[in-house]
Amino acid sequence: MTKGQWYPGKMSRALNQLHQDLKAVDLAIELLDARIPFSSRNPRFESLLENKRHLVLLHKADSADAETTKRWLDYCQSFADKAMPFSVKDKKYLKKLMGYLNEQEKNLKPKKIKRPLRMIFVGIPNVGKSTLINLFVSKAVTKTGNQPGITKGRQWIRIMPGMELLDTPGILQPRMEENTINPLTVVGALPAGKIDQQESALWLIGSYLMQGKGNILKERYRLDSIDSSEPEELLEQIGLSQGCLHSAGKVDHKRAAGLILRDFQNGVLGRLTLEKPEDF
Numbered sequence: 431m432t433k434g435q436w437y438p439g440k441m442s443r444a445l446n447q448l449h450q451d452l453k454a455v456d457l458a459i460e461l462l463d464a465r466i467p468f469s470s471r472n473p474r475f476e477s478l479l480e481n482k483r484h485l486v487l488l489h490k491a492d493s494a495d496a497e498t499t500k501r502w503l504d505y506c507q508s509f510a511d512k513a514m515p516f517s518v519k520d521k522k523y524l525k526k527l528m529g530y531l532n533e534q535e536k537n538l539k540p541k542k543i544k545r546p547l548r549m550i551f552v553g554i555p556n557v558g559k560s561t562l563i564n565l566f567v568s569k570a571v572t573k574t575g576n577q578p579g580i581t582k583g584r585q586w587i588r589i590m591p592g593m594e595l596l597d598t599p600g601i602l603q604p605r606m607e608e609n610t611i612n613p614l615t616v617v618g619a620l621p622a623g624k625i626d627q628q629e630s631a632l633w634l635i636g637s638y639l640m641q642g643k644g645n646i647l648k649e650r651y652r653l654d655s656i657d658s659s660e661p662e663e664l665l666e667q668i669g670l671s672q673g674c675l676h677s678a679g680k681v682d683h684k685r686a687a688g689l690i691l692r693d694f695q696n697g698v699l700g701r702l703t704l705e706k707p708e709d710f
Contacts, residue, residue: 457483457550616695
């Protein structure tokens with residue numbers, strides 16, 4: 431995949447729809463992947479959200495390095511009103527988020543008729559937008575229309591008294607610069623058929639080695655040694671160890687790469703942040 435090959439027609443329509451949707455909401459909640467906060471942000475959001483109350487959630491924070499996440503939170507607060515770590519797997523994050531939303535609801539400008547706080551989620555594919563919407567829907571006081579993901583229209587979901595969520599079926603696509611393709615691939619944000627999984631798996635293995643976390647791979651895949659190993663050598667070892675072989679007995683590198691990427695996406699390779707705010 432090369433720079434720019436990412437459905438510009440769909441991108442344009444989605445951006446135009448978001449521009450209209452933002453007029454109807456008080457708060458935009460932008461989800462970024464805590465493992466790749468820079469690559470998982472659509473650069474178009476900057477201008478669209480400029481004059482809108484803006485909360486950033488670093489989602490999947492339980493899979494990212496905690497200290498690096500703290501630095502990313504500071505970075506995000508340079509362009510958003512508030513930034514918070516988040517994971518749907520830990521109730522403490524939801525409690526903090528609901529506390530913030532309650533505060534925003536109380537701060538609405540008084541009107542003759544009190545109305546709810548209106549919100550919208552924005553984010554790239556597989557960043558957790560649908561999961562978070564479903565989490566809210568499961569607690570919803572009132573649902574208007576069908577379940578999200580099924581309906582093609584827009585609908586307001588009253589998640590509790592005084593708060594409504596605009597459920598939008600469209601998901602905006604990420605930036606497609608050369609240096610973001612590997613990060614987006616390893617977290618599963620790009621369709622597998624459109625990218626070179628082997629190249630991305632090698633990049634991921636290299637990231638573990640550079641951050642001194644190669645032992646995670648050694649233990650997970652029962653490798654004899656990782657000393658002085660290059661990513662290509664480790665991919666070969668992992669393929670042998672996990673039985674990713676062609677009929678002739680040679681390592682199936684594509685299959686081994688897919689295995690490593692799935693393990694990373696499923697959170698079984700430990701906590702790792704692939705980007706640092708100091709680099710951007």
